[in-house]
Amino acid sequence: MIRISNTMTRTKEEFVPLTSGEVRMYVCGVTVYDYSHIGHARSAIVFDVIRRYLAFKGYRVTFVKNYTDVDDRIIRRANEAGVSPREFAERYVAAEREDMAALGVLAPDVDPKATEHVSEMLELIERLVASGHAYPVDGDVYFEISRFPPYGRLSGKNLDELLAGARVEVDERKRDPRDFALWKSSKPGEPTWESPWGPGRPGWHIECSAMAMRYLGESFDLHGGGEDLIFPHHECEIAQSEACTGKPLARYWVHNGMVNMGKEKMSKSLGNTLNIREIVKRHDPDALRLWMLGTHYRNMIEWSEERVEESARALDRLARLLHDAVTVRDAGGAASLPPALAEFRPRFEKAMDDDFNTPQALGVLFDFGRALAEARDRQAGAPGAFVAGVAELAQLARVLGLFGRGAPVDGPGAAVERLVTARGEARARRDFKRADELRDEIARLGWLVEDTPAGSRLTPKGR
RNA sequence: GGCGGCGUAGCCAAGUGGCUAAGGCGGAGGUCUGCAAAACCUCUACUCAGCGGUUCGAAUCCGCUCGCCGCCUCCA
Structure with missing residues (x-):
């Protein structure tokens, strides 16, 4: 039984998918106006591992992760670069895919782009206007918070405090400062789509509702993202979607902790980011992954070159085992897993079942590694037992996305x-x-x- | 100000009511070795920010204090 921390309920709950044996999950991807940084890498790796583990447990997983390819910053930076926003965004979509591949992150089953789903968004907005949850003003359309009482439940905010906190740019045309845009009328020179309210472009939150529902249905199992998306993004997503369908959008809301630079959160707006493509030049992607998985996904993690280097040394011990197994196997040994080495898989699963406790799961892997090295050095029993043990270890490691590109198997020549x-x-x-x-x-x-x-x-x- | 999280060995980090407080890195000693490297073995927190309380029993529950972080605004 898998237990998952659900942001919505603030408790660890037993994971029961809507359809037995099947998991549908949606993760918020990046806005493509720059290279992806270590913070994005963490989110990607966390949900990559969750996805792999669910698949390992026998679920048929459908994994959707979007690209936000229309946005103020994209438009601005594209103008500065003298290219169309579309071309500009495309460039960073391609870069993101490269970065993820370099990190050993499995490609999503579907990776939809916002600009290709505007009609679905318009359909949702029309339904919301029709049902009285949203109202148009001068070519904009706003979602009316007061028409959706559960607003604030995910983030634990109460509406009065939000009102007190609505300090920036109070738009007088809004009925309530807390109302948020579903559709924005476009200014000259911006990407534009036709709508019943005139030419415009979608607000940020609506795209995820539209794409998630398009590919996963009105209700699905798991919705993920960085914890900085809890409010307002996921709160708004819930409001739009559930006001429309009357059904819960996702059963489990899962959020990963931030990556800090020093004591501060790494974020594009703070300008303290470290790009993935720079880091993979200096570090083995597996070492980076091992370092990240050494901290539980919900906790904050502080960036440190030194910690990653330490992880590389730890990784080396495991990698050596894999390599030695190839040597032994070539020397003619293969057998089934000896009972003495059978304890590790259940221990690994027990750790992972408990809210994807990767630090504990890694502890099991290192214990396993020590047992194997000992067996190898004692040269006790059939060498095949060692080979079978290493194969088992490698299989478990691969659930965490480690050694995905395989151990170095090319011979020396x-x-x-x-x-x-x-x-x-x-x-x-x-x-x-x-x-x-x-x-x-x-x-x-x-x-x-x-x-x-x-x-x-x-x-x-x-x- | 409101909401949420964190504080465990030299460093990183699990553990959240009861076996000896995982694991990694680092360090010390040992085995092996021409040297080296790797590997393996042993050791490295009588104690879990501090102070009170609940309990037969707490790192784990409750209260207070101190320190740190995130969200409340675009953000993975």
Whole structure:
């Protein structure tokens, strides 16, 4: 049984999908006006892991993540760059896909763009106007908060306080300062769609309602995003959607914690972001992932190069096991998992079942790794047992998205093998100077030679 | 001001009523080794921000104090 922290109820609840054996999930994606940063990476990795785990547990998962490709900042930056907003947004959609792939994040089943779903949005807005939940003013359309009493439930805000807090740009045309835009009349030079209220473009919140319902239905299982989206974005999404359908939009609202730079939240508006493409130049994406999954997804995490480097060292221990297994397997060993190594999978699942507790799950993986290394070094039992154990470990690690690109399996090649043999001969005649030279040469070819009681071992360097 | 979260070893981080307080990094010692590297073994929090309280029993529940962060405005 999987338990999930639900922002809506502020409790950990048993996960029961609407349709048995099937999970439909929607995650808010990025606004494409710049490169994605580490904060986006965290959200992507968190929901990637949730998705993988649900699939691992046997659910048929449909995963939808949108692109917001129409927005004030896109328009402004596109104008500055002298390209059309459409072309500008397209550029960053492509960049985002590259970044996600580099991080080992699985592509969504559907990744809809707002601009391609304007007709669905207009349909929703028309229904809301017809039902009296929204009202047009001078080509704009606003959602009337007071017509939807549950407004504020997700974020735990009460409406009076929101009123007191509505301090910026009180628009006199709105019936209530808390009302939010569903449709905005467009200014000259902006992307425009025809609507019953004149030419305009959609407000931010409506796109998610439209796309989520289009691909997942009026009610689905899990809605995710960064915790900074709880208010107002998800609150507004709920209001629009549920005012329309009378049904709960999502059963479980899941939010990931922020990535901080120092003590401050990383955010585009604060200008303290670190782009994914810069980071993957310096760090193994798996090390980055391991670092992130070392903190529970709901907690804040503070960016640190040092922590990621530490994670890379930890990752190395596991990676080495995988590599050794390839060597042993090639030496002819394969067997079923010995009972002594069967305890780890249930422990892993127990951790993950409890609100996707990846730090605890990783602890299990490292325990598993230690048990395997011990088995390898003792050379106890059939080598096949070690190989089977590593295969099991790798399978569990892959649920977290680790080692997705596979362990380094390319062989060292004949040239390197010859050097290793030569070095062995040099060592045998105690010509250590020559042996060390050969080791350096092998290192230049990308391989690390290590001498063990069982002979010299090769490991690819700098994975 | 309102709402929410956090404070656990040198650092990172699980654990949220009762076995020895996970795991990672770092550090110390050991085994192995021509050296090195890796690996493995052992050790590294008598204690969970502080103070009270509830309880047979609390890091875990309650209250207060201190410190930090997020949301309330575009934001993953």
